[in-house]
Each structure stands twice: as structure tokens, then as C-alpha cells.
Amino acid sequence: xxxxxxxxxxxxxxxxxxxxxxxxxxxxxxxxxxxxxxxxxxxxxxxxxxxxxxxxxxxxxxxxxxxxxxxxxxxxxxxxxxxxxxxxxxxxxxxxxxxxxxxxxxxxxxxxxxxxxxxxxxxxxxxx
Numbered sequence: 001x002x003x004x005x006x007x008x009x010x011x012x013x014x015x016x017x018x019x020x021x022x023x024x025x026x027x028x029x030x031x032x033x034x035x036x037x038x039x040x041x042x043x044x045x046x047x048x049x050x051x052x053x054x055x056x057x058x059x060x061x062x063x064x065x066x067x068x069x070x071x072x073x074x075x076x077x078x079x080x081x082x083x084x085x086x087x088x089x090x091x092x093x094x095x096x097x098x099x100x101x102x103x104x105x106x107x108x109x110x111x112x113x114x115x116x117x118x119x120x121x122x123x124x125x126x127x128x
Contacts, residue, residue: 084117088110088115088125
């Protein structure tokens with residue numbers, strides 16, 4: 001029984017394929033592939049009288065009568081930090097200082113001394 005049903009399905013598919021093939025073979029223009037397979041027409045409207053569309057031109061923007069002169073602000077240069085400043089601040093933080101307190105101590109030490117290493121900085125900071 002199952003064999004007969006499966007044969008009937010296979011023959012039905014083959015007959016449908018043959019039917020579609022014959023329709024396409026007899027009318028190739030109707031079933032020809034288009035250049036863009038994603039495009040298809042849903043419908044169109046034919047008009048005998050031309051439609052005229054008027055578009056407004058964009059309006060010109062009004063320019064302000066008084067132009068304000070551009071004032072260049074002088075550039076304020078930040079004081080340059082010593083290359084070891086951040087490292088010394090983090091060293092003080094690891095020794096137990098708070099962040100604001102570490103920056104204040106580091107600023108005082110760098111202002112009064114010529115620091116060349118972090119070890120030298122720690123020795124001077126420990127004295128004060």
C-alpha cells in the first residue's frame with residue numbers, strides 16, 4: 001500500500017514538472033528570466049494625459065546683517081608635569097597616602113628639588 005502511494009506522488013511530481021516544462025517551452029517570452037529576479041511588477045496605471053508636477057524652489061536663507069567678529073581666545077598652556085610625577089604619586093598611594101594628599105606632597109617635593117629617580121623622591125617625601 002505504501003509503495004503505491006509513494007509511486008503516485010512521484011508520478012504526480014513528474015507530470016507537474018512535464019506540464020510546467022511544456023508551458024515554458026511553448027511561451028518562452030512569458031516565462032523568460034528577467035535581468036533582476038528580485039524585481040516584479042505588481043501593477044501599473046496608464047494615463048493618456050500627462051501629469052505636470054510643480055515644485056517650489058527652496059527659499060534663500062536670510063543672512064544676518066551684523067556679523068560678529070570671531071575673537072580668538074589665547075591658548076592657556078598647562079604647566080608641564082615632571083615625567084616621574086605620575087609614578088611618584090602612585091608610589092605614595094601604595095605607601096598609604098590618599099590620592100589628593102599624594103598629589104599635594106608630590107607637587108611640593110618636585111617644586112623644591114631636582115628629582116631624578118623615584119627612590120630619591122621617596123626619601124625626600126619621607127623627610128617632609
